[in-house]
Amino acid sequence: MRIAVLTDIHGNVLALEAVLHDLKQRGGAELTVNLGxxxxxxxWPRETMERLEALALPTVRxxxxxxxxxxxxxxxxxxxDAYAQERLTVAQRDAxxxxxxxxxxAPGVIAFHARPDHDEKYLADTVVDGQLVRAPIAAIQRRLRNLDPAYRIVLCGHSHRGELIRLPDGPVIFNPGSIGCPAYDDETPPxxxxxxxxxxARYGIVTLGETGNPDRFEAIAVDYDHEAAAHQAEQAGxxxxxxxxRTGFMPR
Structure with a gap:
């Protein structure tokens, strides 16, 4: 079974369309999941929401x-958030x-945005010198201590950083990175x-192993018209x- 993993689109419908096209060129997937x-x-929050409504993907918040x-x-x-809220209908916000x-x-596969018990706390990341980096394995294990051990694969997003981590005696954590927002700053302390x-634009494909074959994880980066997206952001101030x-980095 092939599972396409999309996350952190952030209203970038151009990047989303590029990812969907690339996925189709690769033969598609039996299931596509959106991690929020x-x-x-x-x-383009409204246009992105309308596209996702048409796709009707299984999606976490x-x-x-x-x-x-x-x-x-x-x-x-x-x-x-205010920019998006102003452009969505009440029904879309409720959805x-x-x-x-x-x-x-899928059996043994769980999906969530950040952590299974919280939508805003990092799972596999920590802050060092003002930069988001991989957290110590012991910290990641503590954050998943209440996860059902039956899950062998954890799919998550939130940090916008691609990660593939196999925990000792635990699941594989896969974060393909962000589709539509390649860098951000967060003033929340620290x-x-x-x-x-x-x-x-980043996304992933997970192929679940069958009859003794191992699971396979692909992290994919797709080029698209990021200059048009950058221009839209400039127009929005x-x-x-x-x-x-334009760069994948925050201004210095």
Whole structure:
């Protein structure tokens, strides 16, 4: 069974379309799962939401999906969430909030946005010198201590950093990286940045092993018209987003 793993689209419908086209060129997948944070960002939230509604993918709720859905529009609301909220219908916001925190998408495979018990805390990451990096294995194991040991594969997003980690006596964690937002900064203490290092749209394919064959994990980076996305961010008054979309890094 082939599972395509999409996450952290952040309203970048151009990147999403490029990923869907690339997946089709590779023969498609029997199942495609969306790990959340679908629309938040100064790009095309309504168009992205409409595309995803047409696809009707199994989807988990991300932290920004929750914020777009339920946070009041005020001066304290994060700018990307406010931009998306203003452009979605009430029904679309309700649909975002109704998405589950976790999904078992196949026997032994669980999907969630950040952690199985929280949509905003990092699973495989920590902050070192203001940069998001891989957390110590012991810390990751503690964060999954309540996970059912029957799960052999964990699919997650949130950090926008691609990761493939096999925990000792535990599951394989797979984060393919972000489709639509290759870098961001977060002022939540400790303040930090996450950077994929290139403007490519990222997604993954997991092929579940059968009859003794091992599971296979593919992390894929797809080129697309990131300059058009950067221009859209500039038009929305977000030059830091434009820089991230062009380079995969935050402005220094």
């Amino acid at each position: 944070d679908s629309v938040s960002g100064p790009l 991300g932290n920004h999906d929750r914020r777009v859905a339920v946070d009041p529009a005020n001066d304290e609301m994060w700018a990307s 975002l909030f109704a998405q589950p925190l976790t999904l078992e998408i 303040a930090h940045v996450s950077e994929q290092g290139s403007p490519h 977000r030059p830091e987003w434009a820089h991230a979309l």
